[in-house]
Amino acid sequence: MAEPRRRLSPEDRRSELLELGAKVFGERPYDEVRIDEIAERAGVSRALMYHYFPDKRAFFAAVVRAEGDRLFEATNTPPVPGQTLFEQLRAGVLAYLRYDEQHPHGAWAAYVGMGTADPVLRRIEDTDNERQVNRLMDRINGVLDGELDSKVELEIRTTLYGWLAFTMEMCRQRILDPSLDAERIADTCAHALLDMVSRVPGIPAKLRDAIAAEPR
Numbered sequence: 001m002a003e004p005r006r007r008l009s010p011e012d013r014r015s016e017l018l019e020l021g022a023k024v025f026g027e028r029p030y031d032e033v034r035i036d037e038i039a040e041r042a043g044v045s046r047a048l049m050y051h052y053f054p055d056k057r058a059f060f061a062a063v064v065r066a067e068g069d070r071l072f073e074a075t076n077t078p079p080v081p082g083q084t085l086f087e088q089l090r091a092g093v094l095a096y097l098r099y100d101e102q103h104p105h106g107a108w109a110a111y112v113g114m115g116t117a118d119p120v121l122r123r124i125e126d127t128d129n130e131r132q133v134n135r136l137m138d139r140i141n142g143v144l145d146g147e148l149d150s151k152v153e154l155e156i157r158t159t160l161y162g163w164l165a166f167t168m169e170m171c172r173q174r175i176l177d178p179s180l181d182a183e184r185i186a187d188t189c190a191h192a193l194l195d196m197v198s199r200v201p202g203i204p205a206k207l208r209d210a211i212a213a214e215p216r
Contacts, residue, residue, distance in 0.1 A: 014052050017042055021063040026105025030060060061120045067103075068128040074099040075132075079142065086214040088139050089190035096171050097182045104175055133160045140197070143210045155200045163193045191216070 008016065020042050024033050035056050039049040053059035077091040140156065141148070148156070167189045174180045197203065198211045 013044070017044075017049070017052060018063050018066045021059055022067055022103070023105040025060060025063055035059065057118075057120070061124065064121060065124050068124060070103070071096070071099055072128065072131060079139065084214060085139060085143055085210060086190050086194060089193055090186045093167060093171075093186040093189045094182060096167070097174060097185060100171055100175050101178075129161060129164055132164055133157055136160050140207065143207050144204055145206065148204070149202060152200060152202045156197055156203070159196045159200060160193075163196055166192065
């Protein structure tokens with residue numbers, strides 16, 4: 001049943017539609033969702049829906065992009081003075097898991113957009129991954145005094161992209177089975193990244209020593 005239409009600014013109306021879209025796409029397969037249904041549930045006309053989004057593909061891409069932005073902000077856990085690299089990584093993973101708990105449908109809609117061959121969704125995923133990798137590199141560089149050798153930095157970045165895929169899948173599994181322990185998943189993911197980075201040839205001694213000093 002459609003909700004009574006409320007007066008909203010264009011930006012607020014768009015945000016409301018994206019939030020509803022995340023819920024609907026998180027509940028049902030993409031092919032079963034109709035734009036007309038979204039408009040009806042939002043209490044807006046079909047014409048207004050198409051004013052914001054030209055077609056369902058564009059709407060879904062906007063939903064995935066918005067969820068990626070929310071997730072990126074939710075996982076922004078600035079380092080606390082004295083916090084180790086392991087603790088920083090663990091805090092970020094826990095923030096990711098908390099976001100999934102609070103926004104299960106939105107998180108699931110974002111996961112649906114991952115790994116697709118659609119070039120638009122692929123670019124969104126690439127952008128999300130790149131900014132997460134840049135954030136992780138900032139944390140790693142925080143352990144070091146100088147710049148990394150370009151080849152070593154490339155090796156570490158490649159490792160970080162692989163780790164993100166692993167961590168996202170671990171978090172996705174917890175949406176499927178909420179009984180999985182969040183603390184254990186955070187520990188596993190943080191330890192996994194430190195172990196992976198420690199195996200990169202030529203990492204600076206200071207970074208290697210910092211990783212070796214972390215709890216196992």
